[in-house]
Amino acid sequence: MSVNGKVIPHTPLAVDFWQVRKCPGTRLFFLSHMHSDHTVGLTSTWSNRPIYCSPTTATLLRLKLQVKEKWIHPLELDEPYLLPMDDIGKEKLTVTLIEANHCPGSVMFLFEGYFGSILYTGDFRYTPSMLHSRQQATQQIKEIIRRHPNHNVVIGLYALGKESLLVELAKEFKTWVEVSFERMQTLKALELPDVFTTEPGAGRIRVVEQSKICSANVHKWDKEQPTLAILPTSRPLVPFHPNVHVVPYSDHSSYQELEDFVSALKPTSLVPIVAMWFRDQDDSYRMKNETGRGV
Structure with missing residues (x-):
């Protein structure tokens, strides 16, 4: 199964990425939603770092994967949270969870810190169309x-x-x-x-x-x-x-919706996480998992 997650370069952040041996410097782990291609490597034996996610995803994480309660940290949507990035709390970042309109509990993450601003979209469906x-x-x-x-x-x-x-x-x-x-x-x-x-x-x-x-x-x-x-x-x-x-019932953005999203956001750059384009039943296109920097 493909791994649709990412360790964000030059940060201690990982989203939907659970191969700890490949990211020894990562301190903060985030889960965008509970589809199986985003939880590859995440099991009931997880005991590395706290997992940050939406309340709904937290419920499903307990139910489906039996991850221990001590590692699950649900965050409410649309509320900025200040999280420490090191053991002594010298460096901190702000994270805000935003509704992704993909499946129950799915969110985008807005990270703000010394690295600037990064919007990690994961799988999402852009409004209003x-x-x-x-x-x-x-x-x-x-x-x-x-x-x-x-x-x-x-x-x-x-x-x-x-x-x-x-x-x-x-x-x-x-x-x-x-x-x-x-x-x-x-x-x-x-x-x-x-x-x-x-x-x-x-x-x-x-x-x-x-x-x-x-x-x-x-x-x-x-x-x-x-x-x-x-x-x-x-x-x-x-x-x-x-x-x-x-x-043709889709939980992902069409190509036009992606264009509208980027036009509205005006990021300084786009970083594809899975550089694959899929043609949908209705002749639209979608790209799974984009990260926009400089929101």
Whole structure:
């Protein structure tokens, strides 16, 4: 699995980077969100330095990875915090957590200190246009379901993200959303509305891991009961079955949104952390994890 984290040069800071042997001089560790490609190397045996993150990510960190409580330091969003950068407190920095609009608990970090100002975006979806594309995708999913009133619905998702979509669908179609016991633990930790169940067959909509949406499973589900499979994703997937619907629902910024973000911020420089561009289903582009200096 790829490591989507970074030790920030000329500072003792690391974000989403947990390979301690490769960064012996790092003192402050930050976690932007709980997607697995940002927690590579972080386990229940972590005992090196405090981990700073949002309160929601802190809850998920305890639940998912069983990191010991003493190492988890949740910080509220939009509040500047002064943190020591050495053992004697001679050097300090200010960090502010900013909503990233990516998944529950996801944040950007604004670091300010002797090195200047650094905005570490991680994965994010820039406002204001971000809501428009999500609303379009949600409406498209609702229309697909409405056109098939006698079908059950299976939605393929990763372990974290798009919970608001599930809540909206549950309310729209007045049904329970069936999930696994493991996902239910996460949903309870997030304190979402009571629309989820682990009881098989209790609702018309069921959530599975995205990898479970395959030809064999779709054929099996359809034999038991007419079933739609929906993949809300920005990945360029091609539907492989008439009952499989790929809807471009993204939790990342499009290329235009990235341009708007940079234009608004006017950083003195941009440092890509993962220098890879991905073409989305809607012909937009996104680059994962940028750091903007000189905010």
